[in-house]
Amino acid sequence: MSVRVRFAPSPTGFLHIGGLRTALYNYLFAKHHGGECILRIEDTDQTRYVESAEKAIIDMCQWAGFDFDEGPEQGGKFGPYRQSERTELYQTHASILIENGAAYYAFDTAEELEKMRERQQKAGLAPKYDRTIMRNQTTLGEEETNRLLAEGEPSAIRLKVPHTGDIRFSDIVRGEVVFAARDIDDQVLLKSDGYPTYHLANVVDDHLMEITHVIRGEEWLPSTPKHCLLYEAFGWEKPKFAHLPLLLNPDKSKMSKRHGDVFVEDFKNKGFFAEALVNFIALCGWNPSADREIFSMKELIESFALEKVNKAGAIFDYKKLEWMNNQYFRSYDPAVLAPELLEVLKTYDYPTVSLEYAAQVIKLLRERISFVADIPTFGDYMFVRPTSFDEEYKGKHWKPETNANIAPLVGIFESLSDFSNQSLHDVVHAYTTEKQIALKFIIHPLRLMITGKQVGAGMFETMEVLGKEEVLARMKVFLENNP
């Protein structure tokens, strides 16, 4: 039987980076086994539903580089793929459970439930639905239940969890996991608004959609026994489970907004490359045991194995992500990145530049920065003449005799027909040798007058990209203002 997995997000907002990793692992696992990865939208909570979220989630998955074999947009033979369009299915399945005694009607109001929990907490008990005393099918009896139902009294359907025995299942990541049935709550399966809860919808859909492996976050581990009970009640075969370690904040809590960026959009907008982000999160919680860090999607697919997924949560190391982004930055063809730079440049008040020029600037500066978007600030002088000059740098390298040392270079540069890195290098070396001065007494002043900053790429390379005319203009102005 071929592998079928699903990514099942709730459209409640932007796609969380942890969600992206869950989607990625599902995708990698499916593709590794030549199976299918489907997208299912779990929009059963009407109170948290966000209209634009579904599109945002799909867009981000697409950006990240994985496409689903089935889903709400592309369809498929197991659709519909939005749970809100499958409500009848859940209702009929809930009825099956009622009929075979695995579930029951409950009529308790939110207030009654709240009171019950308060009582339990006061008594030092674990909050848990007590079906022996609440208002439900078992305490009310069939006749009264049917009467209330006929009258249209709001009701929910709850899972009848046995009071004794153990529920065990095996998890690919964690091995054998055992829960005592008495610790498991009589979970609501069908809400009084007619929508299913996650538990029912999830199990019904996973079965109907012939999902073979449920790969999801560790936060679902405690509710897995409920799902097992459901599979048994329906008489269905269980899928294999794999609960992924959580992505953590530096303080080890579940990765959240308070500690910084958590949405895929945030990373995209910051300028992270999709490939770098994917590479990085793939390695948060899983490692192919190779002494290397850079893997293409194809390579990730080839080596992915759920058995090698780690058990412990992984702290998200932003610094390392940046490093990885730079690795990709340096590996790309500058010409491909040039349009992106032009796009970023639009938000600055710089004169327009050509694609060719943008590519040259990228090539010049990318070893020193992590993002394309850093270029306009880190290398502002590549687009506009410096208006301010680093005071500290100037104090260190612009001495009384400097002007006299530099001035002759204007003429030398002017006569140059080849304004290349090499040519500039040769000519300046010849000059310093003849004048018996150290190269640094020339290089630093040049950098100062041309860029205004003390950090940047190699000086001659920078000059080459800037071009003869521009370099000479900057030198002349500076020389005039700094005799």
Added chain:
RNA sequence: GCAGCGUUCGUAUAGCGGUUAGUACACCGCCCUUUCACGGCGGGUGCACGGGUUCGAUUCCCGUACGCUGUACCA
């Protein structure tokens, strides 16, 4: 509180009974050099603790501690 899960340098991890405990990021130092960066070389720090099992435990078992997640008519 209860339940489950987890614990190798600061971080991500390799390790699957015997290793000088490896790698990457970060950090520090040196080299290269035209500043920064890149690159090269080197350094420091780590198996949570206590019991077993074993000739031998980072590795297997049991506790303890700590952490995390869950405990909703949310997912």
